[in-house]
Amino acid sequence: MNADTMALHTDKYQINMMYAHWVNGTHNQKAVFDAYFRKLPFGNGYAVFAGVERIVNYIKELHFDEAAVQYLAEQEEQYDPRFLEELRQLRFTGNLHAVKEGTLVFPNEPLIRVEARLFEAQLIETAMLNFMNFQTLIATKASRIRQVVGTDTLLEFGTRRAQEADAAVWGARAAYIGGFDATSNMLAGQQFGIPTKGTHAHAWVQSFHTEEEAFEKFAKALPNQVSLLVDTYDTLKSGVPHAIEVGKDLEKEGKRLQSIRLDSGDIAYLSIRAREMLDAAGLPDVKIVASNDLDENTISDLKAQGARVDIWGVGTQLITAADQPALGGVYKIVALEVNGEYQPTIKISGNPEKVTTPGKKDIFRIIDANRGKAVADYICLSEEEDVRKREQIKLFDPLHPYMYRFVQDYDAQELLTPIFMAGQQVYELPTLDEIREHHKGQLQLFWPEYLRKLNPHQYHVDLSVAAWDMKRKLLEEHMQGKK
Numbered sequence: 001m002n003a004d005t006m007a008l009h010t011d012k013y014q015i016n017m018m019y020a021h022w023v024n025g026t027h028n029q030k031a032v033f034d035a036y037f038r039k040l041p042f043g044n045g046y047a048v049f050a051g052v053e054r055i056v057n058y059i060k061e062l063h064f065d066e067a068a069v070q071y072l073a074e075q076e077e078q079y080d081p082r083f084l085e086e087l088r089q090l091r092f093t094g095n096l097h098a099v100k101e102g103t104l105v106f107p108n109e110p111l112i113r114v115e116a117r118l119f120e121a122q123l124i125e126t127a128m129l130n131f132m133n134f135q136t137l138i139a140t141k142a143s144r145i146r147q148v149v150g151t152d153t154l155l156e157f158g159t160r161r162a163q164e165a166d167a168a169v170w171g172a173r174a175a176y177i178g179g180f181d182a183t184s185n186m187l188a189g190q191q192f193g194i195p196t197k198g199t200h201a202h203a204w205v206q207s208f209h210t211e212e213e214a215f216e217k218f219a220k221a222l223p224n225q226v227s228l229l230v231d232t233y234d235t236l237k238s239g240v241p242h243a244i245e246v247g248k249d250l251e252k253e254g255k256r257l258q259s260i261r262l263d264s265g266d267i268a269y270l271s272i273r274a275r276e277m278l279d280a281a282g283l284p285d286v287k288i289v290a291s292n293d294l295d296e297n298t299i300s301d302l303k304a305q306g307a308r309v310d311i312w313g314v315g316t317q318l319i320t321a322a323d324q325p326a327l328g329g330v331y332k333i334v335a336l337e338v339n340g341e342y343q344p345t346i347k348i349s350g351n352p353e354k355v356t357t358p359g360k361k362d363i364f365r366i367i368d369a370n371r372g373k374a375v376a377d378y379i380c381l382s383e384e385e386d387v388r389k390r391e392q393i394k395l396f397d398p399l400h401p402y403m404y405r406f407v408q409d410y411d412a413q414e415l416l417t418p419i420f421m422a423g424q425q426v427y428e429l430p431t432l433d434e435i436r437e438h439h440k441g442q443l444q445l446f447w448p449e450y451l452r453k454l455n456p457h458q459y460h461v462d463l464s465v466a467a468w469d470m471k472r473k474l475l476e477e478h479m480q481g482k483k
């Protein structure tokens with residue numbers, strides 16, 4: 001989808017709220033919104049934030065073209081033509097802060113903070129959540145898979161199973177951020193500079209009379225990139241022996257067989273046997289690729305069984321985030337400008353976890369200065385004294401405030417970075433490789449207990465005393481019926 005045609009990539013209720021604000025004369029009133037999620041996906045201990053590049057492209061290009069205005073003019077709501085005129089002029093003029101892509105993030109902390117006219121802030125909710133939720137989900141799944149494979153190579157093979165083209169291409173990018181090494185999707189390769197890799201399909205083998213002929217012809221055509229799929233007929237009786245013949249022939253020409261691929265059967269058993277056969281044939285450098293509905297659980301199980309796989313091709317389970325197909329990121333109003341000053345606003349819920357945290361806030365990652373590891377994330381009001389200048393901070397669990405401790409010797413890293421200020425982009429997008437490096441650096445910041453796949457420790461996201469007091473005060477006012 002083209003970024004310059006995306007103003008209508010929003011829910012109708014946003015347009016209707018924009019209209020009602022315009023009719024009411026409140027459309028220019030400024031507000032602060034936070035985007036965050038409440039629950040980590042896949043039972044993981046962290047999520048990997050992604051989506052900023054697409055959000056930047058979207059915000060930069062945000063405008064209603066003639067076709068969009070025309071379409072809105074035809075709606076049963078019968079919007080006033082003067083509203084449509086207002087839409088023709090609309091550009092993003094606000095401030096937008098976001099966490100950097102590749103950063104480890106946790107529930108209930110603002111990942112994007114928008115400060116803009118209600119008119120604009122409301123419009124962009126849907127698209128931003130759409131980008132953030134999907135890309136963060138896939139980057140998290142990818143990082144989770146990376147955690148179990150160690151230094152093995154990871155190839156993203158998901159395009160054929162992705163929820164359509166955009167998901168395949170942006171999903172490939174998210175997977176690369178989360179630790180994959182290459183993608184099979186050529187468009188993602190071209191668009192983002194992700195390394196691309198490919199073997200061949202069963203169809204190649206089936207289009208020749210014999211497997212030997214198919215392998216020989218493939219090696220002849222692509223002598224520098226020979227990777228042979230060995231399971232079309234019988235992996236150990238024909239596929240691997242035929243691949244070995246090709247490998248030896250290539251050696252005579254000073255070339256080499258790069259890899260063989262296993263795509264069915266018992267991957268542990270077959271990879272161990274294939275490794276023995278390749279080694280015995282004097283081809284110890286030939287790598288073994290495995291694919292077939294893999295995810296972090298099968299891979300970890302295969303590793304426990306001693307599978308001799310060097311390269312993992314992962315498609316469906318990654319690109320569709322099959323075990324949890326959506327991240328529940330939300331976008332909530334937290335402050336509203338009244339007479340030139342922000343007033344905090346709260347959403348009440350019977351479920352304490354759904355009560356919003358009011359006020360314009362900043363987030364800091366508190367790092368133990370002696371050990372260099374993250375201790376907790378700390379959410380404070382923007383108006384508070386700079387957390388980096390304090391002697392100590394009190395950390396307590398917002399749901400159980402009687403559980404607290406003081407931290408003294410700490411560094412505080414600010415997580416929300418200015419991306420747009422007064423509508424102008426002030427953030428230079430990092431390269432994808434810089435984002436990957438940033439992600440790797442983030443993993444170093446956390447103790448392994450937070451990173452493990454199963455039953456990870458819960459990392460704390462705490463509120464400052466001032467933020468907590470404000471929340472309590474607003475709750476109290478609500479209870480006493482003042483609101």
Ligand SMILES: Nc1ncnc2c1ncn2[C@@H]1O[C@H](COP(=O)(O)OP(=O)(O)OP(=O)(O)O)[C@@H](O)[C@H]1O
Pocket residue numbers: 263264265266267268269291292293294298301302305
């Ligand atoms: N040793 C193993 N331990 C656990 N899971 C395995 C092992 N070997 C393969 N698997 C996984 O088990 C599943 C096997 O699925 P399935 O039975 O559909 O494959 P297959 O039949 O061998 O191949 P296909 O139907 O694609 O020809 C796949 O997800 C695969 O990754």
Ligand SMILES: O=P(O)(O)OC[C@H]1O[C@H](OP(=O)(O)OP(=O)(O)O)[C@H](O)[C@@H]1O
Pocket residue numbers: 157158160161263291292293294313314315316317
């Ligand atoms: O299994 P995934 O993780 O999605 O990886 C991609 C799959 O796509 C290809 O086969 P395809 O699915 O087209 O056919 P097959 O699985 O029936 O061989 C490939 O051989 C992999 O098996």
Ligand SMILES: O=C(O)c1cccnc1
Pocket residue numbers: 157158184197198199200261291313315
């Ligand atoms: O290159 C491969 O082996 C490949 C690519 C996409 C899907 N399955 C396999």
